[in-house]
Structures are given as C-alpha cells and as structure tokens.
Amino acid sequence: MSDLVAIVYPSEAKAEEVRQRLLKLQKEYLITISDAVIAVKTDQGGIKLNQLVNTTAMGAMTGSFWGLLIGVLFLNPILGVAVGAASGALGGALTDFGIDDSFMKSLSASLQPGSAALFVLIKHMTADKVINEIKDAGGVVLKTSFDETKEKMLRDALASAVERPAA
Template sequence: MTAFTVWKFDDPGGAEAAAANLKQAASEGLITVVDHAVVSWPEGQANPTTKQAHDSEWRGTGLGAFWGLLLGTLFFVPIIGAAAGAAIGALARHTEAVGIDRKQLETIREQVTAGTSALFAVTQEGDLDRVGERFHGFRGKLIATNLTEAERSTLLETFGP
C-alpha cells in the first residue's frame, strides 16, 4: 500500500530531523520511501524554504514535478481571499486522482505556517504506526492519506518517469 503523508512540526527544524529519522526507519526496513520533501518556515520569513529529496532516482523528475506543483501552489502562489479557494480547487483537481483531496490541501495550508515545518512523503510497504512512534519527540502531527492500488498507479503514471 502506498501512502501520501504530511507530518507537521511545531518548529522550523522538526521536519528535517524527522526526515533523517524516516531515512533511518527505511534503512531498518520499517518503510520504503518513494520520495519526500521538507518544508521549513522560520518565524519572520514571508515564505518557507523547500527541499525535495528525489529518493528514487528513476522517478525523480516526475515526482519533482509533483512536489513543485503541490508545494508551489500551497506556499508560493500569492493567494488572497477568493483566489485562495480557486488555487486550492485547481490543485485539488490535479491531486484527487491520487487520493489528496481539497480538504487535506486546505488543512496543510492552514497548519503549516511561519514557525513550523512539514515533512511530505510518498511511502509504501510501511508500518506508519511504528514510524510515527519515532516522531513523538518531535512534537509532530500526522495528516495521512492512504492510497489505494488504483491511486498508487495513477500517482506513478501521472508523476512517474
């Protein structure tokens, strides 16, 4: 089973530390990381910084486009009022086929703010509960979308090589 997850942390460095933790969990066989991205938003900055990992080289370009679309729309498109709803709606049309709905996008946009960070991951064959236990010390919150096999295929076809 493939999952799209977003782990939100209450400080700008939490997601980077969690990403290292996720890589360690992968090396121990607890989870397979298809790809991940880190968003860090220090207090006082107008926008967050993003870092895409490209964990899977053969999928890197396609997933890079996915992360660019997702993170760019959520955090870098100047959105005010009604334009915010329109941008999130347009993004949702692109991501619904892979199990990421408008409500989840709005939640991510509302919760990842200045002074926080987030780890975005596409994983498979993992025990999210056991991986989540490793994040308790980071004061993180998990927002997860478990993707069906059809959604996984759509994700890989849409954003794959």
C-alpha cells in the same frame, strides 16, 4: 500504491530530525519512502521546499559526464562538458518526481512563519514500529491518504507526545 503523510513541526530542524529518523528506519526495512520533502514557510510568507534529491545538481552531473564523453569523440571535451552540464541542469530542474511541488506549496500556505511541514510519500511501512519511532517528536497531522484506522493511530500517537511534556 503509495500513501502521503504531511506532518507540521514548529521548526525546520525538528522536521529534518524526523526525516532522518525515517531514513534510518528505511535502512532497517521498516518503511519504504519514495520521497520526503520539507516545506518551510519563510518570515516573508514564501514557501521553501527542501527536497531529498536535488534534481538540478544530479542532472548537471550526469550531463557533464555524457557531454565529456561526446566531446572526446568530437575532439572538444571542454565544450562537451559545458553543453552537457547546462542541458543536464535544465533537464534536472524541469524534472519533478515524487510529490507534486505545487500541491506541497498550496498545502503549506496555511503554516505559521518559521514552521515546517514534512511530506512523506510512503510505498510500504510497518505502521506500529514507524509511529512508535517518531511519536516522541510530536507534530500535527496536516493531511494523510491513510485509511481512517491508521490516520487515527498516527494522530493519537503524535497528540500524546504533545500532551506529555505539559503534564
């Protein structure tokens, strides 16, 4: 079972910094991430999602390969690549795995313009070490699916980072 964590940061850059820290921790086997998306509220009020994986580009790339292969079989590789890329891109654009986009957009509607929310879908983590690594970045917990103990530990750690610079 996975846990969802959404943390609000004052800027997209800060949210990206924390996402990169989490990806580094994943390489150290301290956390297993299914998805990590940054939602940014634009100055016009719209929500832009910065996905970890661009499914449209990935679909176009794999579609091109399969289209080329089929095109070679039917002696028209250029047409095969074009059709394969187009169908792959369409399939990739329609594919959504991980955190539901409409859920992230609705939750991010309450953000201030310019601020960003980092949504992380976690399969497994060593909570104390992961929280220790990201607590100095601050942030405000928007939503979690953690049990009350883990959620309180996360909220307290992030709140202490906010209080420290002011003192």
